[in-house]
Amino acid sequence: MPYRAPVEDFAFLFDHVVGLDAVRQTDRFEDASEDVTRAILEEAGKMTNDVLAPLQRAGDLTPAKLENGVVRTSPGFADGFKAVAEGGWIGMSADPEFGGMGLPMTLTTAVNEMMSGACLSLQLAPLMSQGQIEALEHHASDAIKELYLPKLISGEWTGTMNLTEPQAGSDVGALATKAEDNGDGTYAISGQKVYITWGDNDFGGNICHLVLARLPGAPAGTKGISLFLVPKYLPNDDGSLGNANSLKVVSLEHKLGIHGSPTCVMQYDKATGWLVGPEQGGMAAMFTMMNNARLGVGGQGIGIAEAAYQHALAYALDRKQGKTPVEGGTGTIVDHADVRRMLMEMKADVYASRAIMLACAGAIDMGTATGDAEWKTRAAFLTPIAKAFGTETGIRVSEQGVQVHGGMGFIEETGAAQFYRDVRVTAIYEGTNGIQAMDLVARKMMDGGEMAHRLIDEIEEQAERARPTHPNMAEAVWQACETLREATEWLVDADMQDRFAGAVPYLMAFARVLGGHYHLAAALADKGGAREKLARFYIKRMLPQHAAYLTHAREGAAGAFALTAEELAS
Numbered sequence: 170m171p172y173r174a175p176v177e178d179f180a181f182l183f184d185h186v187v188g189l190d191a192v193r194q195t196d197r198f199e200d201a202s203e204d205v206t207r208a209i210l211e212e213a214g215k216m217t218n219d220v221l222a223p224l225q226r227a228g229d230l231t232p233a234k235l236e237n238g239v240v241r242t243s244p245g246f247a248d249g250f251k252a253v254a255e256g257g258w259i260g261m262s263a264d265p266e267f268g269g270m271g272l273p274m275t276l277t278t279a280v281n282e283m284m285s286g287a288c289l290s291l292q293l294a295p296l297m298s299q300g301q302i303e304a305l306e307h308h309a310s311d312a313i314k315e316l317y318l319p320k321l322i323s324g325e326w327t328g329t330m331n332l333t334e335p336q337a338g339s340d341v342g343a344l345a346t347k348a349e350d351n352g353d354g355t356y357a358i359s360g361q362k363v364y365i366t367w368g369d370n371d372f373g374g375n376i377c378h379l380v381l382a383r384l385p386g387a388p389a390g391t392k393g394i395s396l397f398l399v400p401k402y403l404p405n406d407d408g409s410l411g412n413a414n415s416l417k418v419v420s421l422e423h424k425l426g427i428h429g430s431p432t433c434v435m436q437y438d439k440a441t442g443w444l445v446g447p448e449q450g451g452m453a454a455m456f457t458m459m460n461n462a463r464l465g466v467g468g469q470g471i472g473i474a475e476a477a478y479q480h481a482l483a484y485a486l487d488r489k490q491g492k493t494p495v496e497g498g499t500g501t502i503v504d505h506a507d508v509r510r511m512l513m514e515m516k517a518d519v520y521a522s523r524a525i526m527l528a529c530a531g532a533i534d535m536g537t538a539t540g541d542a543e544w545k546t547r548a549a550f551l552t553p554i555a556k557a558f559g560t561e562t563g564i565r566v567s568e569q570g571v572q573v574h575g576g577m578g579f580i581e582e583t584g585a586a587q588f589y590r591d592v593r594v595t596a597i598y599e600g601t602n603g604i605q606a607m608d609l610v611a612r613k614m615m616d617g618g619e620m621a622h623r624l625i626d627e628i629e630e631q632a633e634r635a636r637p638t639h640p641n642m643a644e645a646v647w648q649a650c651e652t653l654r655e656a657t658e659w660l661v662d663a664d665m666q667d668r669f670a671g672a673v674p675y676l677m678a679f680a681r682v683l684g685g686h687y688h689l690a691a692a693l694a695d696k697g698g699a700r701e702k703l704a705r706f707y708i709k710r711m712l713p714q715h716a717a718y719l720t721h722a723r724e725g726a727a728g729a730f731a732l733t734a735e736e737l738a739s
């Protein structure tokens with residue numbers, strides 16, 4: 170079944186659940202009226218349905234390949250990228266001074282999710298450019314901004330991010346790429362980077378690499394890292410493409426999924442680069458890019474979950490098997506209780522994870538518009554949850570999508586398996602979900618759990634408001650909050666190793682409770698409607714998982730280390 174962008178779901182969430190109103194009331198985002206929002210969602214929906222979705226299979230069946238050192242992209246991808254660029258979708262939230270639209274991140278996040286659901290492999294190209302645009306806006310010199318931003322925003326040029334090296338994955342501080350001052354305002358960059366997404370393409374423009382490297386004498390670890398902009402072609406003063414820089418794609422990775430996205434091993438041999446931000450300020454600059462990308466990757470998981478759900482539902486409504494016990498039913502497997510269970514779980518989690526993602530994006534917008542530290546702290550707290558829960562949802566939902574298809578789910582022609590293969594990486598890149606969870610329980614709890622408690626308070630306040638109309642659902646959400654509150658109190662007093670052992674289950678529990686909160690908001694806004702029924706399903710059947718997660722989270726590290734490394738192998 171072809172992908173259909175969930176325009177109505179986004180509109181409902183904006184209007185009733187995650188409160189785009191507050192964002193619209195700020196001076197900065199006053200142009201993002203309801204009409205503008207609606208028009209954007211519909212236009213983006215048309216583009217994703219008609220242009221990107223047809224490319225998804227082509228990318229899988231005809232992967233990007235390396236020919237004579239140049240990447241040849243999958244059939245139709247160059248035109249697909251052109252459509253994204255011409256629609257202005259790359260620079261939706263970018264600075265209007267350089268050609269961007271200056272719209273809220275909330276809207277960009279929604280459009281990015283739609284693009285991912287339609288064609289994840291291709292969507293990675295604009296996502297990388299968006300991260301680079303944001304990093305340059307915040308940290309680059311005026312000269313770099315003037316030269317690069319208009320071209321990145323228009324899509325004439327594309328951006329990449331180069332952190333990972335063979336010995337430096339999660340531990341970025343172990344990187345060994347070197348930078349030497351050329352004494353003329355440029356630097357010579359040498360080293361190898363691996364797994365570089367869209368490290369090259371044949372779209373016709375420049376490819377601008379943001380590369381983390383170490384200057385001579387810089388301290389070890391992340392403190393000694395600087396960030397450089399290293400273009401494939403050295404631009405002339407008028408912005409036209411000059412000589413080729415001394416960098417190359419050594420090879421492309423053969424991957425489980427996202428075959429249409431070229432994942433490159435890059436070699437830099439005294440390549441000319443320009444410093445972005447101060448010397449040894451590389452991680453701060455890179456974090457600007459990574460935070461944007463983390464939310465974007467969460468949205469990739471949700472986009473694939475949406476697409477896999479639509480695909481599975483269409484199959485279930487068509488496939489006849491066995492006696493269907495529902496009177497007046499469809500006569501297809503959708504009438505079997507276990508198939509219904511799967512479809513309901515899939516739909517309920519797509520909604521929950523999408524609401525969390527949009528709440529995070531809204532907090533980013535409020536932080537940008539008001540400068541208020543509270544919003545920034547909230548966005549920082551929600552980012553690892555949005556990333557990890559969004560991508561876990563993508564994996565779980567696409568796995569259930571395979572199951573709904575039965576044997577046909579395991580056969581590639583149906584396309585169900587591609588969702589599962591494509592989405593798997595989202596839990597790995599942009600910081601593995603384990604690293605996200607550790608960030609949540611360590612850095613994001615440095616305030617002694619204050620932000621966590623403020624969110625829990627808010628969830629309880631809504632539950633209190635919901636008691637008169639939805640007493641059972643409200644009580645379940647309120648009780649879940651109390652369990653989460655106790656676990657949070659335990660966590661902030663716990664030894665770091667104990668926190669880390671329970672980090673992933675704690676993050677999942679927090680997401681489950683937030684999901685209950687947003688489902689309850691939907692029930693309040695749609696009394697007697699389908700959204701209220703879905704909320705009841707989630708709150709009764711899926712929210713209780715938070716308790717098991719929290720029991721696990723509070724067990725500490727000792728049990729995880731109960732077997733020695735030798736015993737693990739025995």
Ligand SMILES: Cc1cc2nc3c(=O)[nH]c(=O)nc-3n(C[C@H](O)[C@H](O)[C@H](O)COP(=O)(O)OP(=O)(O)OC[C@H]3O[C@@H](n4cnc5c(N)ncnc54)[C@H](O)[C@@H]3O)c2cc1C
Pocket residue numbers: 330331332333337338339340363364365366367424432594597598599600601602603604607
């Ligand atoms: C398809 C693809 C595209 C990518 N694109 C890019 C890109 O564009 N740019 C880029 O720079 N990188 C990119 N990456 C790299 C990606 O970000 C890394 O793979 C990721 O950060 C994990 O690093 P690693 O693979 O070295 O795994 P490792 O760091 O070796 O991790 C292995 C396991 O150990 C765990 N682990 C590691 N350290 C710790 C710790 N301190 N505490 C607890 N657990 C830990 C991890 O969670 C994981 O489960 C891409 C990767 C892939 C597969």
